Amino acid sequence: MTGLPAGRLCIVSIGECMVELAPAATPGQLKQAFAGDTFNTIYYTKLLRPDWHARYLSRVGADQISADMLAQMAAHGLDVSHIRKSETRTVGLYLISLANGERSFAYWRGQSAARQLAEDPQLVAAAIADADIVFFSGITMAILEPDTLAGFLDAIATARKAGKTIAFDPNMRPRLWRDADEMRETIMRAAAASDIVLPSFDEESAQFGDIGPSATIARYQAVGAASVVVKNGPGAVCYAHCGQSGEVQPDPVGQLVDSTSAGDSFNAGLFAGLAQFGRIEPAIELASGVARQVIGQRGALVPLDLDALQR
Structure with a gap:
């Protein structure tokens, strides 16, 4: 993978969108929204590249909350x-709890249609x-019924070929497995098809014992991944891409309000940046700028100041 072509692309994101209940500005109140890792990424991708055809693949129920979810997706283009x-x-539901801007989650997703x-x-x-x-994502695979997971990975491998x-x-949630x-x-089978x-x-260190981002990069390159970009909170983003390797230090975050969707929005920024610049470091800088705006606001899906991202 040498980069993404400029111009209008079609991106398909696959996974689960859920009902989100998050703390509102008024203490003791909750705000309802719709979110989920792969949905968050396609949402921000469409904001950044409204010219792209952005498709979401999932499954929902036949009830009103599912109809509301589909209507909001369509309203986002x-x-x-x-x-x-x-x-x-x-559809599944999750509740966000915040402590000093860091989030934790409680989930109710056993009934989720996205499992199908x-x-x-x-x-x-x-x-x-x-x-x-x-x-x-890893969550996409974790929620699938076991008898459909192998076929899904085969479809991904076929698409790459x-x-x-x-x-x-990888977005690892051990409780889902x-x-x-x-x-x-x-996770490694999926990486080999990517x-x-x-x-x-933080997840790679906890689950694979990686001693540093370079170890994470080497492990994924060893199974055939062409580009590996390791997110590392406020630390440097390390990468290996098209025979190059290095790191990009993101600008400091002004105020951490809600870290929900930080990585998801970064992913969207990277896709948009690769298509816009054709080079990895400015793409990472754009992705970091997107994530920085997102974590300065409440909720998984927030507006972006697109003009500020281009300065």
Whole structure:
């Protein structure tokens, strides 16, 4: 993967969108929204590149909250034509708790229709057939029913062989997996089918024992990832891309309000930056700028000052 072509692209993001309940500005009150890691990324990608065709692949229920979710996706300019409805399930829900800007989550997702998103292999194939970029995460895989996961990864590998750019964020949530060994093995299988891997060092250190971002990069390169960009909170973003390696130190964060969606928005900024600049370091700088704006506001989906990002 040498970069993303300039101009209008089609990006398909695959995963789960949930009902989000987050602390409101008034203490003791909650604000409802819709969010989820891969949905957050496609949302910010569309904000940054309104000229791109942005499609979300998931599954929802046939109830009102699911209809509201689909309506909001469409209002953001997303293509929801490949999202099917389940008559027996609904959408998942999560609650954010904040302490000094850092978030923790409680989830209710056993009933989530998104667990069935890969049940129809033909639908998955059709959804990504015209894609230039296909994006998914560790959470995407963790929620899938076990008998559909292998087929999903086969579809991803086939798409890469067909010349599509596959981007993957390991986004590890151990509680969603049967055990840590299964999680690690599946994460590495997904990375082996991907061009771009976008890990977060704190997770990689905790789950794989990496002693530094360079170890994370080497592990993913060893299975065939062409580009690895390691997010590291306020620390330097380390990368290996097209035979180059290095690091980019993000500008300091003015005020941390809510770290929800920091990595998801970074991913979107990286995609947009690679297409705009064709070079990795300015793409990382743009991605860091997007994340910096996002964590300075409450909630997973927030407005961006696009003019400030170009200065």
